[in-house]
Amino acid sequence: MAEKKNKPQKKKSDSLLLKALHGKILSTDFFARNWGKILVVMVMLLIYITNKYQCQTRMETIQSLTRRLEVVKTESIRERSTYMSRTRESEMQQLVDSMHLNLHIQERPPYQISYK
Numbered sequence: 722m723a724e725k726k727n728k729p730q731k732k733k734s735d736s737l738l739l740k741a742l743h744g745k746i747l748s749t750d751f752f753a754r755n756w757g758k759i760l761v762v763m764v765m766l767l768i769y770i771t772n773k774y775q776c777q778t779r780m781e782t783i784q785s786l787t788r789r790l791e792v793v794k795t796e797s798i799r800e801r802s803t804y805m806s807r808t809r810e811s812e813m814q815q816l817v818d819s820m821h822l823n824l825h826i827q828e829r830p831p832y833q834i835s836y837k
Contacts, residue, residue: 740746752759806812810826817824 737746807816814826
């Protein structure tokens with residue numbers, strides 16, 4: 722009996738590991754004491770998840786719009802080059818000839834009428 726008195730005894734309530742194993746850490750008493758802190762942590766987690774989801778969806782939208790803008794810019798450049806090539810005199814003459822309009826380029830400059 723003397724040997725039992727000399728050994729230091731650990732209390733079960735002092736050991737965090739034992740409390741976790743016995744389920745005493747997450748008891749109703751724990752929630753009753755810390756309900757405010759738990760509520761704040763849960764709200765912060767929900768805000769974090771919502772913010773992350775919105776950020777990801779907006780980034781995907783930005784990427785799709787960027788790709789679409791590149792396509793539109795390319796089409797614009799192509800259309801502009803087509804237009805610029807058609808406004809040349811030689812191209813216009815070929816277009817008129819292909820449509821058989823019987824129009825020709827004037828060889829003499831137009832007359833200027835002056836009033837005296």
